[in-house]
Amino acid sequence: MHPNFVQKFDTLFGALALASASFIGSMTSVTAQQNIPICQPPRSGEYLLLVVSPTANSQKQLLSALPNEIQATTCRYLTDTVTRISGFSRIDDANRWARYIDNIVGLTAIITTRPTANNITPAPNQPPTISFNPQILGDGYAVLVDYFNKPELANSVQQVVGGNIGFASYGQRPYLLAIYTGNQREAYNTLQKLNERGFFAVLVDGRKVMLLRSSVRL
Numbered sequence: 001m002h003p004n005f006v007q008k009f010d011t012l013f014g015a016l017a018l019a020s021a022s023f024i025g026s027m028t029s030v031t032a033q034q035n036i037p038i039c040q041p042p043r044s045g046e047y048l049l050l051v052v053s054p055t056a057n058s059q060k061q062l063l064s065a066l067p068n069e070i071q072a073t074t075c076r077y078l079t080d081t082v083t084r085i086s087g088f089s090r091i092d093d094a095n096r097w098a099r100y101i102d103n104i105v106g107l108t109a110i111i112t113t114r115p116t117a118n119n120i121t122p123a124p125n126q127p128p129t130i131s132f133n134p135q136i137l138g139d140g141y142a143v144l145v146d147y148f149n150k151p152e153l154a155n156s157v158q159q160v161v162g163g164n165i166g167f168a169s170y171g172q173r174p175y176l177l178a179i180y181t182g183n184q185r186e187a188y189n190t191l192q193k194l195n196e197r198g199f200f201a202v203l204v205d206g207r208k209v210m211l212l213r214s215s216v217r218l
Helices: 003-035 056-065 091-104 153-161 184-196
Strands: 047-052 071-077 080-088 109-113 129-136 141-146 166-170 173-181 200-205 210-217
Touching: 047 091, 056 071, 056 080, 056 091, 080 091, 091 109, 091 184, 091 200, 109 184, 141 166, 141 184, 153 173, 153 184, 173 184, 173 210, 184 200
Parallel strands: none
Antiparallel strands: 047 080, 047 109, 071 080, 109 200, 129 210, 141 173, 141 200, 166 173, 166 210
16 A cells, blocks of 8 residues: 555544544533533522533542531533532621632632522613623622513612613623612611512622623613
């Protein structure tokens, strides 16, 4: 057999092997993602941490940094693989552990709790008009509301907050910005108020939030 032909054959075989390995790897990743259970909601009065940890290595690092008594499981939240850390009865404790995880492991955690009511009164079905001014919020606390592709909920959020609300991005997902403040207690009170009214609200580090619209005009 001609040497050039052998060399070309080996090169082609190697390329096919790499492509096959890449395809199998992607299939394995998809299968693994499908096998991860959906995150269970918090119990009434419980605060949860959801830590974005998409890889086995990030999950291992996170678990190794947590004491054994902390309840942590891997699950799926929307399209993300997260570590669900439960068992907090006070928002102060949840926030303390969120800061610890960010400082020690370098992973982002969001805080959420279970809504105790579902009495949202939507506004008429029309999108809000908004002023555009993208920027990182910076130091402080941001309370974000998942509006589930229903921009008309902005009116109801504004009624609960009693002031202007914005539009922001966190973890590559859009949210309504209910409040951004350096006052920890004010942020906690806003989070609790929104969850009690049936909204899915989370409290996050303002340094990891991109403000897309400074004010939503309804």
